[in-house]
Amino acid sequence: MNKNTATPIDTAPLPVPRLADGTPDWARLRREFPATELTTYLDIARKALLPRCAAQAAADWFADIDSRATGRRAFSMNEVEITRAVVGETFGAAPQTLALVKNTSEAINIVAQGFDWREGDNVVISEAEHENNTFPWRPLTRRGVEVRVVPGGADGRVTTDALRAAIDARTRILSVAWVSYGLGERADVDALAQICRDKGVLFVIDGIQAIGVLDRRIDALGADVVASGGHKAQMSVTGAGLMHVAPEALERFRPSFAAKYSFATLDRTETEPAFAPDAHRFEYGNPNFIGLAVQRRSAQFIAGIGLNAIEARIHHLTDLLMELADRQGLKVRTPRPWGERAGIVSFDLDGVSSDGMEAALEAEDIRVASKDGHLRAAAHFYNNEDDVHRFMDRLQHHLRGAKA
Template sequence: MPLPHDPAAASIPRLSDGTPDWAALRLEFPATGTTTYLDIARKALLPRCAAQAAADWFADISSRQTGRRAFSMGEVEETRRAVGATFGAAPETLALVKNTSEAINIVAQGFDWVPGDNVVISVAEHENNTFPWRPLVRRGVEVRVVAGDSDGQVSTDALRAAIDGRTRILSVAWVSYGAGQRADVDALAQLCRDAGVLFLIDAIQAIGILDRRIDDLGAHVVASGGHKAQMSVAGAGLMYVAPEALERFRPPFAAKYSFATMDRTEVEPALAPDAHRFEYGNPNFLGLAVQRRSAQFIGAIGLAAIEARVRHLTDLILEAADRAGLKVRTPRPWDQRAGIVSLDLDGVSADALEAALEAEDIRVASKDGHLRAAAHFYNNEDDVQRLFDRLRHHLESARA
């Protein structure tokens, strides 16, 4: 049984006004039948079509095809085109890397550093945008970590103040994993252009949520694993490299897809002329099959509709938090946030609350001592109500 050429969902259920039928789409995620899952910021719930993509991939290996399509580089290029079409980037600007940290490490290790240079990050960055820079200290590179305010938010002005004549890279999250703050990428992109600084965005908490093209962010590099709102699996992510940035760092590793030739006798083969140069050896064929199917599924729904849905659901979370008397750490204006809402529990253990809620099949996350709820389009009003009904109960018990 070969893999289907058109693996997108056959048709997206829509209401009479043309908007997606969110209740029907929720049925594509079987786990929502038993679990209140407000944890897309940690791992994705996968739709049925993603599971079917994996089944189709294995079926191709088991058939007379014996994996002819499952292990086809042509299918890899189909994934590259599908990911680019959905999330907004020309295929040749995309490297299909494993995850965010691989992409950031490629930049960190491939950049031509000079002792005395510095890279600017912030205290709000995830480990995967922190640890890849740490080894550079041994090469005489300063890692500048910009402080945040009491709610964990980092201002554009604070980042600007940290940049000087020896800053080579600014690396920030589009949406921070903890407080859920959305960076002003336009202002930061302009800042980096003016200063000649390479601008890298960790986009994993935004891609699949926000309706904006990757290649419109003004970044030189956009890094993202696929296992959150892209609804891919761990080990199948993306790295966008703007054409003008292609020569600003070199691949730190090399394998057959790094080069423009397959001639093994060539002493100094030229690098591949596009983002392919940052891919090494056999790709994650199974993961890319799932990545392609999910990207097409998201594209068929439409990012504009998804963003509007997530905005509505997070508005409900904010309103419920206000009614419960909980302090919200996440900025209120939509252009300063996305799908994450971070709650201050006023001394109650976030770890204990996460565990208590999980025991009741409600999934949220304890992050940096706060409780994080993260909605996606398959969530509904009942999910928000159930979370706060049980959250109020556990908070009252903890304070009794």
């Protein structure tokens, strides 16, 4: 098969089962995730359940190595470029703006270490950030850079106004989560992007809790950089993520490391080779080939379903979580309006240990997470109403027992 005929097959969205009205057949799609037969999994905010097509992608990768081709396709850089194109098409970014990095923290470290800091500069983050958007900035204090951590209010929310107030003439970077990992609050990225444009501040978004959940192009967020591992709602694996760099931000920080594919040339005799003219410059050496094979297949699977349908499904399931919590008198910490949240719902257990509750539920094959002293449930499209009801019923049971 020649390249011209192979490429459309390699990049096309995967066909998915649909009902007569054209909507995805969620029940049949659920069967693509074998783990859902064994557990009630409401923990996509921690890591993904992988569909059968992802396992097949890994098997196909090994099969290429075991064949007479001996890995000709498995280790092909052309295949990497196809993955880049598929990921960009699915999540909304031109391929040349994407670096296929390992994870969120690698992307944020690239920015933190590659920026031209001056003593007295500052970077603004919030106390709601995950470790991967906290620790990469800490070493900058040794260079005289202040790391400003904006506190949340009594409800745990870090407001746009609070972030705006923390920015001054020496602020160089604002870095926030699109959706916070604990509370599940969705940042007003449009307002924050405008603030950063007005003040000349580089805007960095940690997108891992939103990409694959929300139907919005990552290149339409107004961010200079969007960083994300792939092992949550993108249904990739650890070590296969993405970093979107807006073209106008490409020269605002420099690669701290360099290797074969960082440059515009492969001529080793050049003493000062130019960096690659796009986001390739932030990739170093051989990539995670098998991880990228899974990343690509899962992105094709998501594209086949459609992010609009996925977002609507998650909206419905999380609405049900909140409705049942209200009936049971359980406090929901996550904001109610859909525009202010995504797939995460955080619960206040009123003095009952969230760690103990996570363990009690896991013993019954119900997977949720204890985060920052609260219980977090996070739905994805493969969940169903029975999952939600079972989780809430058993949670109520254990809460009654703990308070008896």
